[in-house]
Amino acid sequence: MLSLEEQLKIIKRGTVEVLPEEDFIRKLERSIKENKPLRIKQGYDPTAPDIHLGHTVCLRKLKHFQELGHQVVLIIGDYTGMVGDPSGRSETRPQLTLDQVRKNAETYQKQFFKVVEKGKTEVHFNGEWFSKMSFQDMMHLASKFTVARILERDDFSNRYKDQIPISIHELFYPLMQAYDSVMIKADVEIGATEQKFNLLTARGIQEIYGQEPQVILTMPVLPGTDGVQRMSKSVGNYIGVAESPKEIFGKIMSIPDDLIYPYFELVTDIPEDDLPKIKKELEDEKTNPMTLKKRLGKEIVRMYYSEHEADKALQEFEKVFSKKELPDEIPIMHFEHDEPEIWIPHMLVKAGCAKSNGEVRRLIKQGGLYIDNKRIDDEDLKVPVEGEKLVKLGKRRFYKISGKVGKQ
Secondary structure, three states: OOOHHHHHHHHOOOOOEEEOHHHHHHHHHHHHHHOOOOEEEEEEOOOOOOOEHHHHHHHHHHHHHHHOOOEEEEEEOOOHHHHOOOOOOOOOOOOOOHHHHHHHHHHHHHHHOOOOOHHHEEEEEOHHHHOOOOHHHHHHHHOOOOHHHHOOOHHHHHHHHOOOOOOHHHHOHHHHHHHHHHHHOOOEEEEEHHHHHHHHHHHHHHHHOOOOOOEEEEEOOOEOOOOOOEOOOOOOOOOEOOOOHHHHHHHHHOOOHHHHHHHHHHHOOOOOOHHHHHHHHHHOOOOOHHHHHHHHHHHHHHHHOOHHHHHHHHHHHHHHHHOOOOOOOOOEEEEEEOOOEEEHHHHHHHOOOOOOHHHHHHHHHOOOEEEOOEEOOOOOOEEEOOEEEEEEEOOOEEEEEEEEEOOO
16 A cells, blocks of 8 residues: 555545544554555435536545555445435425436446446445335434434525425435445545535444444535536536547537636546646646647546547547538438428427427527528528438537428
8 A cells, every 4th residue: 555645645636625634544544554445435326327527526536545455335326316315405306216216327337437447346225225124223213313413404404494395305315325334334435515414424323333433525516517507417517428529528628718627637537746737827828728628628538438539539629610620420310291391490309409399499599500501590490301401509519411201
């Protein structure tokens, strides 16, 4: 194992807090002395089928621990996922069924291992213990916490003051996450800053069950591509780790300049010593931020695909956006319609280029729809069905659409 100082330098990269730090130093010293790895916990509720760069902020910290020789333990919250984490929520989450959560978990497991090393990762579903608990067991667990402590949470206290309903099942979430730490005997738990209450709850519950309390390590919440809200699929400002190299690179190019440094720090592998140099470059008025964005985009594509795909994504971006040329590969979409003309939103939905008429109308209002290199401004415009059309939606989506008049 590396020395205490070397480990601390790596572990603290990008972190917000380590609580209590003196406990963490003591645990690390003991781990080095006894050559015994710490058990590092991270829980994920599979409430959506894919993970994005926001999820990887904590996953990458797990990877750091893994590379330092510690034991990473991933908890997939099939049971906590049915409750839904109330952290940062202003209302009750819609409840998912166990089947929905487990279906999402299949994708989660595949994508976790784009970041952490599968052979060195211990994976548990928390249904392993919660499914076996009786009602009496749950009441015993519930007796370990008070309503007063629960209402210390800003999200609960604010909802209570504003007379916004709080469902009883939501109150169980911090306890359930805490009990996960008891079951896997966690030494350290990693989570986003908004998870701080849940992570601290686990310390108290572990003590009640006769365990040494875990140390908590909080990581910043990653802003999405809009630079305003946290990265989220529901908001649409996300970059998925399983998206195509071209899509990942293009989305990185769209982020605000003030996100360049945080993204380098939190979601890439670049050496620690390079970060001050990047910060200095960004502060220099002579630096074109686009140069660093391209480096960032290449770095992220390389991590999830390869150097070749990173170079290819850069070339494609420069060809389409810098040189105003068309991409090398444009999907050809076909549709049929029973009349010679068709309303543009209907055409794009029928051809599978858009999910709804509303999506197309919004694009037209934003000036983001082009057909045969002409911007479409009229939401009610109809076009001939027959013939091939070059369609551009937004900044990066190109299609060739071929229509045919006939029975649908």
